[in-house]
Amino acid sequence: MASISGVQPPLNSTSEQPPLFDGTTRLYTSYSCPYAQRVWITRNYKGLQDKIELVPIDLSNKPAWYKEKVYPEGKVPSLKHNGKVLGESLDLIKYVDANFEGTPLFPNHHPAKKEFGPASDFLENALGKFDDGPFFLGQFSLVDIAYIPFVERFHIVLAEVFKHDITEGRPKLATWIEELNKIGAYTQTRVDPQIIVDKFKERHMNSDLILIFLFATWLKLVHFYCAASTVKVELQQTSSEIFL
Numbered sequence: 001m002a003s004i005s006g007v008q009p010p011l012n013s014t015s016e017q018p019p020l021f022d023g024t025t026r027l028y029t030s031y032s033c034p035y036a037q038r039v040w041i042t043r044n045y046k047g048l049q050d051k052i053e054l055v056p057i058d059l060s061n062k063p064a065w066y067k068e069k070v071y072p073e074g075k076v077p078s079l080k081h082n083g084k085v086l087g088e089s090l091d092l093i094k095y096v097d098a099n100f101e102g103t104p105l106f107p108n109h110h111p112a113k114k115e116f117g118p119a120s121d122f123l124e125n126a127l128g129k130f131d132d133g134p135f136f137l138g139q140f141s142l143v144d145i146a147y148i149p150f151v152e153r154f155h156i157v158l159a160e161v162f163k164h165d166i167t168e169g170r171p172k173l174a175t176w177i178e179e180l181n182k183i184g185a186y187t188q189t190r191v192d193p194q195i196i197v198d199k200f201k202e203r204h205m206n207s208d209l210i211l212i213f214l215f216a217t218w219l220k221l222v223h224f225y226c227a228a229s230t231v232k233v234e235l236q237q238t239s240s241e242i243f244l
């Protein structure tokens with residue numbers, strides 16, 4: 001076939017096994033297998049040619065070590081990554097998309113925009129209530145402290161994982177985050193954004209689409225929690241009692 005000529009010849013029963021756990025990520029594949037092709041396309045489209053090495057297998061004369069040492073199912077595709085060998089093409093295309101760099105192949109940004117829009121608009125509107133400063137009650141207060149740890153996490157995860165910037169078209173929210181980042185009391189408490197992203201991916205990205213909606217529901221809960229805390233702080237301001 002013209003499209004695959006020039007690629008490396010498949011390994012057969014006489015071929016030596018490539019090292020198993022040497023840190024190289026390998027995609028065991030077969031040029032003729034449509035399941036394996038799914039993962040091959042994903043790897044290519046995301047530009048991972050240098051990150052995921054192809055190991056073509058001759059299915060008509062399979063090396064014994066493949067089933068014995070690499071992937072007990074004996075099928076292709078399988079992916080060796082981070083000390084584990086994973087299989088099943090539909091799981092693998094999601095796995096490669098979620099765990100490697102390159103163009104995202106899951107249109108998360110659509111549900112993200114739709115699902116997270118109203119909560120972000122709520123914040124934008126709330127920030128417009130007092131005009132004597134960029135914070136929720138004008139000056140920095142407990143309300144900002146109640147919101148920022150959650151908004152910080154949404155901001156990071158939505159931007160990084162879902163390619164959705166909550167500050168886009170929301171100038172007050174953008175300014176609020178900018179101004180908070182000038183306050184040492186807050187910046188000293190920030191977690192490394194990469195840790196937040198990694199944790200989120202670890203927990204959610206290998207699961208189904210439904211988790212995006214669970215995450216959205218979580219945001220709504222936080223929204224109610226924060227709305228309640230705003231009311232408490234407003235009450236506190238008028239009655240001088242401490243509620244938070």
Ligand SMILES: N[C@@H](CCC(=O)N[C@@H](CS)C(=O)NCC(=O)O)C(=O)O
Pocket residue numbers: 030032033034035036059062074075076077087088089090
């Ligand atoms: N459900 C698997 C199917 C994989 C599969 O059936 N692969 C075939 C080749 S297309 C295979 O490796 N068969 C074993 C063999 O030919 O020895 C997936 O989606 O990855």
